Amino acid sequence: MKLVGKELSPGQQVALEWNEPSRCCLVVEGLLRRYSNLSNGTVQTLSIHVPGDIPDLQGLHLRTMDHTLASIGGSKVALLAHREILDVLRKSPRLVALFWRESLVDAAVARAWVKVLGGHDALGRFAHLACELYVRMRVMGLVSDNSYPLPITQVHLGETIGASVVHVNRILKKLRDDRLLVHKRGRLVILNWDRLSEVADFDPAYLNLREPLYLDLTPAGG
Amino acid sequence: MKLVGKELSPGQQVALEWNEPSRCCLVVEGLLRRYSNLSNGTVQTLSIHVPGDIPDLQGLHLRTMDHTLASIGGSKVALLAHREILDVLRKSPRLVALFWRESLVDAAVARAWVKVLGGHDALGRFAHLACELYVRMRVMGLVSDNSYPLPITQVHLGETIGASVVHVNRILKKLRDDRLLVHKRGRLVILNWDRLSEVADFDPAYLNLREPLYLDLTPAGG
DNA sequence: CGAAAAGTTGACGACTTTCAAGTCAGGTGG
């Protein structure tokens, strides 16, 4: 299959809401996010994607994008034409099942966010985000010293957990003061995983990581 | 394929969080909901399902349930063994694509809820729920006189939009006073669709209803 | 009819937003 590599600058958009994409985007390096604009002028992040994800896989079967896909810091992606993916899938039912499963995990993550946004206050929301990203980054071997790269502004964090910048700032301060985590210089450091995951009511089961890839693929685990 | 029909009483559970289901559930009549329990003792509804939905389709590829599936009022469902579904799917790539697409629409609906819960206040959340269910029920020919059956308590509504019962009650009162909608005797009546969908910032695009089934299947449209 | 469930309302306090006024860090030009 032909791969088109591409480097993305911070904020650069890969696919636009309302558009009809003709290719998928595999995250190779960095972070991407899905977001959508509300009528009141604000932005809501729908999900954050780590290397290994294919955030616009749904484009294979759904014509129009219901959100925009864009890079958070700088990132690298690989673009795959729908046509070529479909050619491969026609020949491999096994791969279809694998991709379908990826869609299902993506949906499970979205459901987890519905649960978090509906059931937790802003502190719990942020804690959950930190926990989820920690686990997902760790699977990809991107965690070191209990920390992982998270080059995102407080404005974007607010758009993700549904809180104002001011409130995000206060939450970060509280988590810092309580020695649960620190977000500094584009990196998130977990200081106390047990208490953090307790505050977040976090259970990684929904990520469906029964087969820990990182054990096979990465030289050094989390 | 062998179908097992089943009648469900209000609140009856079809599949439990943490369980490993061996069959799927097709909604035939009534409403079902997915929900999950939070550590603080509260419940969060993840989605509401109308006739035609297969809320636990993900069980085909994900081993453990990340939520409970249960009936809202009384309902009828058809149970399909995974094994039999998979047998059929092996013979029909077309059906695989169709089911996969259903999963993707399910994910799109979940994303829409992330957007709503993250970006709107309780009033907008409820308005959005009312709009979404209106459209989905209409597609199935279940809307008449701008109203549809919604036999759900205010407690459950609160668990759905992430608000307390008291606040749900006040929102309903406001929507009633403003003549946007009325919820009474297990039925939701839309009084002013234009203003309601405006309050809800509702756009049905994410439901991916490009081919309006109801035109072909139902004797009388909405 | 009577009990239980569901709905309704007021008062008070907690969580969160908005507005405003800063501080801090990194990058540019003198």
Place this chain on the structure above:
DNA sequence: CCACCTGACTTGAAAGTCGTCAACTTTTCG
């Protein structure tokens, strides 16, 4: 090297949304 500038981060105060507690009314159903 330092003044300056800009975007990001911080913080206080006032106001709005929402949750909790408690009491009460209405509806449902045996």
